[in-house]
Amino acid sequence: MTQPATPDTIKTIICDLGKVIVDFDHLQICRQLEHLCSHTPEEMYQKVFDSGLEEQLDIGDISPDVFFTRASAALGISIEVSEFQRIWNSIFTLIDGIEPLL
Numbered sequence: 519m520t521q522p523a524t525p526d527t528i529k530t531i532i533c534d535l536g537k538v539i540v541d542f543d544h545l546q547i548c549r550q551l552e553h554l555c556s557h558t559p560e561e562m563y564q565k566v567f568d569s570g571l572e573e574q575l576d577i578g579d580i581s582p583d584v585f586f587t588r589a590s591a592a593l594g595i596s597i598e599v600s601e602f603q604r605i606w607n608s609i610f611t612l613i614d615g616i617e618p619l620l
Contacts, residue, residue, distance in 0.1 A: 531620075539620070540610045544572070550605045554595040565592040 521527075536542060544567050548559035557565070566572055566589050575585040586599050 537613075539613060539616055541613050542609045542611070544609070546609045547605055550608070551593065551595060551597070554597060555593050557593060562593055565589075 533539065545559055545563055548562035548566070551562060552559055555562070569592070571585065571588055571592065574580045575582065580588070583599075586602055590597065590602070
């Protein structure tokens, strides 16, 4: 018979980050970049997210640098990579109540 796990025996907990620990809204990125191009946020979303470009980044098929270059070109924007990173990373918020649970 297996003994139940105790805090002393639990070494690792693995869980998904997105929509489990942190919430995010990709359309928020598009809204923040809207002033830089002629596309609507919805059009920008299609060009970056619905096109599979962002998925290539997520699964490691392309590097962040390649993603930035391709996304900037697809959107027709000129932006410093540091500003793009700031906007990209600003969409994540900790889900209420998750911190005590973890």
